[in-house]
Amino acid sequence: MTESTHDPLSPPTPVLSVSPVVLPAPGRSVDLQVRVSAPVTGSGLPIILLSHGQGYSNHLSSLNGYAPLVNFWAAHGFVVIQPTHLSSTTLSLSPDDPEAPLYWRSRAQDMTRILDRLDDIEAAVPQLLGRLDRSRVAVAGHSMGGHTASLLLGARLTDPHDGTVVNLAEPRIKAGVLLAAPGRGGDAVTDFVAENYAFFVSTDFSAMSTPALVVAGDKDTSTHLTVRGAEWHTDPYFLSPGPKTLLTLFDAEHGLGGVSGYDVAETTDENPERVAAVQRLTWAYLRTELYPGDSAWPSTRDALTAGPHPLGHVESK
Known part of the structure; x- marks a missing residue:
């Protein structure tokens, strides 16, 4: 990585973004389409695999979502x-598939497939050739994408x-970021979830x-998913072994200020300052x-x- 990328406040590097890159996927309902975004300069570049959430917007749940995060991470x-997971509303797959509608297993397998096919991705995006550091791979995911990352x-x-x-752990992934991810099951989930997303x-x-x-946002109650309120989204921290870090964002709801896209209707807590904090903190943690x-x-x-008006609280174990 070039020296200018080591500070989240440094001037952003111009970003190259290529899509769709199509990876043949025998046995999958459709081939796997991905977007690849990278700084135009630099070598030895680490990799973030980003798993989209769901929601009611058609294109946020695809390779076209999450530009506020993608552009920042790539520019630094x-x-x-x-990937566009099979759960994406852009694909309109048969609802009769046994994994439909959320395709929890296929989502994780998509990420392993990407790591298996990095040579093909480099060939499809020749500006990337020889610039990837395959020993430094992270995964990030928002909402249902957080479940995939988990x-x-x-x-x-x-x-x-x-x-x-089921154990889908991917040893090539060295670190992760879980954004508004689901918590534990059992009596923590709603009856609707237990019946429909077993x-x-x-x-x-x-x-x-x-x-x-x-x-996690301290106002992210997700009442359609859990009976435990906002603390449910902290379960991946409290119920897993260390090393882990928890960032609780004050007054944040499920959109964490608007990470899934620019000016999207389903962001209930639109807050550019909060998005900027998520950009910088996630980047810095992975760095x-x-x-x-x-x-x-x-x-x-x-x-x-720090300071008299902190945006959130951090704890680690």
Whole structure:
């Protein structure tokens, strides 16, 4: 990474974004389409795999969502790869598929497929050739994408169709960011979730050992999913082994200020300052986690959570 990318307040590097890059996917309902965003300069670039959420907007749940995060991360030295998961409303797949509508297993498998096919991605985006650092890979996900990221970081669940315990942990992923991610199952989820999304019921974070930053809004009650209120979204921190860090954003709802897109209708807590904080803090956490000894995380954390009007609270274990 070039020196100018080491500070989240440094001038952004111009970003190259290419889509769709189509990866053949035998056995998948459709081939896997991804967007690849990267700084136009620099080498030895670390990788972030970004898993989209759901929501009612048609295109946020695809490779076309999450531009506020993608553009910032790429402008500050990461290559960001965004798949369109089978759960995307842009695909209009048959509702009769046993994994429909959320495709929890396929979502995680998409990320492993991307890592298996980095040579193909480089060939499709020749400006990237030889510029990736494949030893430094992170995963990030918002909402349902946070569930996907949790599985890749080591969380387990019991397949409601056959009763097997599913382990989709991806050892090539060295760190993660969970944004407004779902919490535990059992009596924490609503009756609707238990009946319609049974895979949520058995979520188990006890083996999620990969380092991760859990980002939760203290007003993100998600009443359609949980009976526990906003604290449900902190479960991935409290119920998993360390090392983990929890960032609680004050007054933030499920959109965390608007991370899923620019000026999108489903952001109930539109707040550019909050989005800027999420951009910087997630970038800084991954920068320090992937480059041990880098000061990006402690300096950015202190700048954004100190003072008389902090944007949030950070704790670690």
